[in-house]
Amino acid sequence: MKLRYSLLLPVLLSALPVGVTTAHHAFSPVYDGSKTVTIVGTLTDFRLVNPHAMMTVDVVDKAGKHVAWTVEMPGLLSLTRHGWTPKTVAVGDRLTISGNPTHTGSARVAFKRIVLPNGKEMLDPGDDTDNAIEQQRRERARLRQQK
Amino acid sequence: MKQIFIAALGILTIGCGQASEPAARAGSAPRPDFSGMWSDPPAAAVDDFCFMTCTDEGVARLNALLDDPANDSRPYQELSREAVRYQRDEVIRPRLTPDTSNAFPIDPADDPGFLRCEPWGFARQIFAPHQLEIRQGDDRIEMRYAEWDGRRTIYLDDASRPASQPATPMGFSVGRFEGDALVVETSAVTANLLGIFPAWFKHGDQLRAVERYTRTAERLEMIVTIEDPVSLRQPLRFRKAWAWAPDEQIFPYTSCEPPTEFKKEGSQR
Numbered sequence: 001m002k003l004r005y006s007l008l009l010p011v012l013l014s015a016l017p018v019g020v021t022t023a024h025h026a027f028s029p030v031y032d033g034s035k036t037v038t039i040v041g042t043l044t045d046f047r048l049v050n051p052h053a054m055m056t057v058d059v060v061d062k063a064g065k066h067v068a069w070t071v072e073m074p075g076l077l078s079l080t081r082h083g084w085t086p087k088t089v090a091v092g093d094r095l096t097i098s099g100n101p102t103h104t105g106s107a108r109v110a111f112k113r114i115v116l117p118n119g120k121e122m123l124d125p126g127d128d129t130d131n132a133i134e135q136q137r138r139e140r141a142r143l144r145q146q147k
Numbered sequence: 148m149k150q151i152f153i154a155a156l157g158i159l160t161i162g163c164g165q166a167s168e169p170a171a172r173a174g175s176a177p178r179p180d181f182s183g184m185w186s187d188p189p190a191a192a193v194d195d196f197c198f199m200t201c202t203d204e205g206v207a208r209l210n211a212l213l214d215d216p217a218n219d220s221r222p223y224q225e226l227s228r229e230a231v232r233y234q235r236d237e238v239i240r241p242r243l244t245p246d247t248s249n250a251f252p253i254d255p256a257d258d259p260g261f262l263r264c265e266p267w268g269f270a271r272q273i274f275a276p277h278q279l280e281i282r283q284g285d286d287r288i289e290m291r292y293a294e295w296d297g298r299r300t301i302y303l304d305d306a307s308r309p310a311s312q313p314a315t316p317m318g319f320s321v322g323r324f325e326g327d328a329l330v331v332e333t334s335a336v337t338a339n340l341l342g343i344f345p346a347w348f349k350h351g352d353q354l355r356a357v358e359r360y361t362r363t364a365e366r367l368e369m370i371v372t373i374e375d376p377v378s379l380r381q382p383l384r385f386r387k388a389w390a391w392a393p394d395e396q397i398f399p400y401t402s403c404e405p406p407t408e409f410k411k412e413g414s415q416r
Contacts, residue, residue, distance in 0.1 A: 029256035029409035049402045051294075076398045077277050077293065103410050132190040133223045141219045 031072075031100040031110040038098045039069050039109065048086050050075045057095060059107075071097055073111040074125055082125040093117050179327045181360060182283040184396070185367045185389035186293075187276055196227050199343040200274040200385040205234030235346040239383065243348060247378040251348045253340060256411045264403040266295040268316040268339030270350055273358065273371060278397050279389055288322060288329070296400040301331050314352055329360040341378065342385075351377025365391045 027033065041059035055071035073079060089095065094117055099109035112124045188194040193201075196209050209230035212218050218226055235252065243251055259265035267275065275294035282289040288301040301322040302308040312319035318336035322329055333356045341350040354375040361368050367389040374382045 027255075029254075029261065029411070030406060047402070050398050050400045051403055077395075102408060104408050106408060108408075129190045129195060130222075130224060133192050133195055136191060137213065137219075137223055140213060141216070144214065144216070 027110060030102055032103050033100050035101050036098055036112065037101045037109055038096060040096050041069060043089055043091055043093045043095055044068070045091065046089050048076050048079060048084065050077070053079055055089070057097065067107050070108045071099065071111050072108065078125045082128060083122070089116065178324050179329065179362065180283060181281045181288070181329055181362055181367065184278055184280050184392050186278045186392035186395045188366070188388050188390040192223060194388060196230060197387060199276055200387045202234050202238050202385055204238040205230050208233045231345065239342070239346045242379055242381045242383055244378055244380055247348050252345050253347050253349065254411050255344050256409050258340070261406065263405055266297060266316070269318045269333060269336045270339060270341035270354060270356070270373065271343065272297040272317065273369070274343055274385070274387055278392065278395050280397060291397060293397045296397065327361055331358040331360070332356070333358070341373065341375070348378055350375045353377060
C-alpha cells in the first residue's frame with residue numbers, strides 16, 4: 001500500500017504554525033490536531049519511506065471486529081534521525097499508538113507516540129525538537145536573569 | 148530516478164574536467180565552494196522558526212518575545228505561533244496585491260502537492276527542509292533537494308546557458324559569484340504557490356528572484372528577494388539556513404498518493 005498524503009508531516013510537528021497546534025497544509029485537512037486517540041493492535045505492515053512512513057495495525061474493536069488502522073508518520077529522514085530503523089518494529093508486534101484522529105473518524109491516525117513490545121516509548125520527532133528548544137529557553141532566561 | 152541523477156552528475160563532472168579552468172579563472176579571485184550535503188540546522192528556537200523560511204521581521208518578533216521575562220512561562224511553540232502570525236499579517240500581507248491578499252493564505256486543502264502529489268515549484272522548493280545537495284562545477288551548479296527530490300541547474304557562464312528557456316516550475320537560473328557569495332537570479336517560473344503555509348499565496352509567471360548564498364564551515368545561509376507584479380506590491384525577502392551534513396543522504400521520494408479524505412480549512416484565514 002502506498003502513502004496517501006504528500007508533503008511534510010515532520011514540518012507540521014516541528015514548525016507548528018498558526019492555528020491549531022498541529023495545523024499544517026498536509027495535516028490539518030485530514031487530521032484533527034486538537035484531539036488524540038490511542039489504539040492497541042498488532043502490526044501488519046511498516047514501511048519506512050518518504051514522504052511519510054506508514055504503519056498498518058490490526059485493531060480489534062469493541063464489537064470484536066478486526067479493523068486495519070493506518071498510522072501516518074514523519075518521513076524516513078526524520079524518523080531515522082531519531083533512532084528509527086526498518087527493524088524498530090516487526091510484523092506481529094503488539095503496539096500501543098497515540099496520535100491525532102481524522103476529521104471523519106476513519107481508521108487512520110497521525111503518529112504522536114508509540115509504546116513498543118519491550119515497553120520502550122518513542123515520541124514524534126517534533127516533540128523531541130520542542131523539548132530541546134524549551135531547555136535552551138530556560139537557559140536563555142536564566143542568563144538574562146543573571147544580568 | 149536516482150541512477151539518472153547520478154549519471155547526470157557524472158556528465159557534469161566530466162564536463163567540469165574538460166573546462167579550461169586556468170583560462171576561465173585567470174585573473175579572478177578563487178570561487179567559494181558550496182559543494183556538499185547540507186541539511187536542517189540543530190534544534191534551536193530561531194532555526195526552528197525558520198525551519199522552512201522566515202523573514203527578518205519575524206525573527207525579530209520571535210526574539211523580542213523570547214527576551215521578554217513576561218513570556219518565560221509560556222511554551223516556545225506558543226511564542227513561535229505568535230511570531231508566525233505577526234510575520235503573516237504584519238510583514239507579508241501588507242506587501243500583497245489586493246487580489247492576492249483577499250485569497251491569503253491559500254487553504255492547505257488547495258495545495259496541488261497535497262491534492263495531486265504535484266512537486267513543488269521554485270518558490271516553495273527553495274524553502275524545502277531537510278537535505279540540499281550542491282554539486283558545483285565551473286560552468287554550472289546543480290542543486291538537489293530532498294523534498295520532492297527537486298532539482299535545478301544554475302548556469303554560471305553564458306557559454307553553457309541555453310539560448311532560450313521556456314517557463315518551467317523550477318524556472319531558469321543564472322548564477323555569479325560576488326566575493327564569498329553565490330548570487331542566483333531566477334525567472335521563467337510558471338505560476339504556482341509562493342512561500343510556506345500559513346503564509347503562502349499564488350504567484351504569477353513574471354516572478355523573479357535573487358538568491359544570495361553564503362557559507363561558513365558548518366552553515367549555509369540563503370537570503371532571497373522575490374518580486375512578482377501579480378502577487379506582490381513590494382519585494383519580499385526571506386531567509387533560510389542549512390547545516391553541513393556530510394553523512395546524510397537523500398532518500399527516494401516515490402510513495403506519494405493523493406488523499407482520500409480531507410476538508411477545507413477556512414478557519415485558518
